[in-house]
Amino acid sequence: MRKYKNQKELKKASEAKRYQLTRGSILLFAIILLQACQNLPEENTNGEQEHPNITKLKAQSAEFIPEIIKLNEKVYVAVGYDGSNASMVIGEQGVVIIDALRALGAAEKVAEEFRKISSKPVKALIYTHGHLDHTGGTSAFVGDNKNVKIIAREGFKDELEERSPVEPILKRRNARQFGRDLPAKDIINRGVAPGITSTDRAGKGYIEPNTLFKEAMSVTLAGLDFELHAADGETNDELFVWIPGLKTLFTGDNYYKSFPNLYAIRGSQYRDVKAWGESIQKMSTYHVEYLVPGHTRPLTGKSIVHRNLKNYATAILSVYQQTIDAMNEGYTLQQTVDKVRLSDSLLSQPNLQEFYGSVPWGVRSIFLHYVGWFDGNPTNLYPLSSSQLATHMIELAGGEETMFKQLNKAFTEGEYQWGLQLADYLLQTDYKKSTVTEVKIKLLRALAAQQINAPARNYYLSYSYELEKNIEL
Incomplete structure (x- = not known):
């Protein structure tokens, strides 16, 4: 093993190694995306030509290459270690963790990588929402320190499947949606997450929040000013985190690189589609330089971030308004599904491909939320x-x-x-x-x-x- 003369030389070598890893990941990412753009079909195991949609879905896997991504001197994002992202923000007095992954084993690996970057103590951990894949590994980051602030919104985790009277069927459908029991040969990815994620003590590191807020919260953590805002969307306990001094926005699961999952086929309570679009609209008004989603890789650059947030909000609110308009014209459920479409300009956007969410599923969810199971056609009163x-x-x-x-x-x-x-x-x-x-x-x-x-x-x-x-x- 090479010996270094001093800490400065050691730090320089470590930075070079990290740069090499990042450069290699980006190169692999570029190769996969190039193959997807060319739509070069492969042959499947039956000797048949691969469908272009499968080629595109495979290319999406580049979003989940395991990597600690350095956004700036104070923000690092762990991507691909588990089904979601975890981030570290470095302040003068310590660090703040945003989201904690699902499996404690995966969280321990990320916490170890974070400690290589900064040995400062964890002062706070923020949950962007209550889903298990963002909350299951908390203890890996905070340890036994009872003084760590663990922050979330009021109503945190209220709507989750483990609190539902139909939990058994929700679990079964959850396993189908995520392909948890599929053989390895059939797995590509989960649209916004790797196809295979750690099962090492899933959820065993969860720690309940000790600090809750209702609509908004301004707080200084580790010497940095944070703004936390309620932002209904994928869940009704969702929030986003804005750090004005770093021009960095953490969206939780209200934004990721895919058309949003306005309705989860595993079964979930109604996701407020209108509020979701409005939450993204609000985020787009900030002067964001760095955007960190709950899944998929972060974005850098004011114009790129703004464009992605704007087309995301436009797509969500377009689906919502088209559905409402069709309902008010007397369309049945299926007629409404058939009518609602994204514009060609939105359909072509890379961050609106239906890797995870689906326009028809969102339409059905909105329709049923407002009028229930009866679609207005008397034929369907007693089918x-x-x-x-x-x-x-x-x-x-x-x-x-x-x-x-x-x-x-x-x-x-x-x-x-x-x-x-x-x-x-x-x-x-x-x-x-x-x-x-x-x-x-x-x-x-x-x-x-x-x-x-x-x-x-x-x-x-x-x-x-x-x-x-x-x-x-």
Whole structure:
């Protein structure tokens, strides 16, 4: 091992090593993005050409290369060590941690890397919101120090699945959305997080906040002035952190590099879409030089940051207003979903690709929030049961054998969604149950092979494996 003459030489060597790691990560990032932009399809394991959406989703994995990113002399962001980001802000009197990852094991690794950069004591830790992937590793950063301020909004964690009466089904759907039980060969990423994250003592480092605020809080921490603002969006306990002296903004999960997850298919309480857009609008009024999202890599540069926040707010509020307008014109739920579209200028933005959220899911959530399950069409007041509808549809088709032929035709011709619906009709009558289930599995995997949206892809694949196990039983 090389010996250094003094601390100055050692520090210089350490900085050079960090620079080399950063430069290598950026190079890998650039290569992956170049491949995506060229849309060079690969062959999948069946020898078939890879769908361009899968190529784009793979390129998104460059956002999660593990790295401690130095934004400026006082702000460092850990990306890719777990499912979310954790940040360290260095003040004269100590450091402030913003968000704490999910797994205690992953948090311990990041805390160790942070301590290599600064050995100053942790004076405060801020939770941007209550999701487990931002709160599970706190003890790795604060240790046994009871004097550390742990700050969050009032109502912190009130809406989480572990406090829900339907927690069992939420957990099952959560596992499907994130592909937690998928074999490694099927995993790409989670849209805004790596496909595989640490399970080492997940959530075991959580410490409850000891300082809460309602709307806004100005506070000096470690010698730096912080502004914390309530910002409803992905959760109703979300906040953003603004450090005016460093021109640095921490958005929590209200911003990341993907169209936002206005509705989570795992199941969640209503995410206030209008408030979410307005929260981003408010952030865009600050003179931000450095932007740190809850997931994906940070952004640097006033014009870049401003452009990303503005198009994000515009997209969210456009979906909201279009949905409201369609509802007031008397459109049914499905008609509203069919009508609402982002403009071409928004669709082309890199930070609005549907890697994680989906416009139709957001539309459905808004519609149901304002008027509930009834879409205004009297036909749907007392609809036929699933089995009654299946029986009539099969009869209309000319019998089960005819519908089964149509099912196979749908698969062969690439009409995968139509095939799923036909399969569900036949499964209601138990007609060739194992064979129809096998076709449904193929349809689910075919749809997954076309998906740019990671949660949808993971859900299709996870459900297909569940069906496969049931056939084996």
